[in-house]
Amino acid sequence: MNKVVLEAKEITKYFHDPVTVKILDKVSFQLKQSEFVSVIGRSGCGKSTLLYILSTMDTDYEGDLIIDGVSMRDKKEGELAIVRNEKIGFVFQFHYLLNEFSVLRNVMLPGLKLGQFSEKEIEHRAYEKLKILGIEKEALKDPNQLSGGQKQRVAIARALINDPLLIMGDEPTGNLDKKNSEIVFNIFQELAEEYKQTLLIVTHDNEFAARTTRIIEMEDGHIK
DSSP states (O other), X not given: OOOEEEEEEEEEXXXXXXXXXXXXXXXXXXXXXTOEEEEEOXXXXXXXXHHHHHTTSOOOOEEXXXXXXXXXXXXXXXXXXXXXXXXXXXXXXXXXXXXTSOHHHHHHHHHHHHTSSOHHHHHHHHHHHHHHTTOGGGTTSOGGGSOHHHHHHHHHHHHHTTOOSEEEEESTTTTSOHHHHHHHHHHHHHHHHHHOOEEEEEOSOHHHHHTSSEEEEEETTEEO
């Protein structure tokens, strides 16, 4: 029985600008270990807002968020920052790599921030992640020497460096062509199947979503 990694319990969110609008309405679901789940829905349906709450970046909501068996409800910002760094790896539409650092160093940064291992060990782990993604040969290059698809693979390696419980993606193939989207999809699938990684990916790409293990479709702030 795969353990529950994340549980959303009746998550409700309002925006007050200037009138009060309900953006999310009692959203509830569970994510189990090694599930590869996509969240789809039209623009404005609340999927990115939901992702911000589930990633603990937005704490202004009703309901409860449980990550790895622990409620995030009343945690202080410092405690949430530790949860984000230890338990969650992020992959965004834009790779957000720092051009002043090598590819290897970019991958190492969240590991250095967490500080659980020596710098030498973090470097070794970063190489291992780049190897999984087939780009270890690019380790000493600057990010601006890489193609868009390679940059996104570096961003995935960076998300994996602390061996997170959960990878969250916000349109991770949104800037990629079909070939590179396929590469990224295959990487995610391999992470779920071989490495038991749990993935929650918000996407506009219905072809991508159709091949994930489960689709959560949103409409007007709730799960359809």
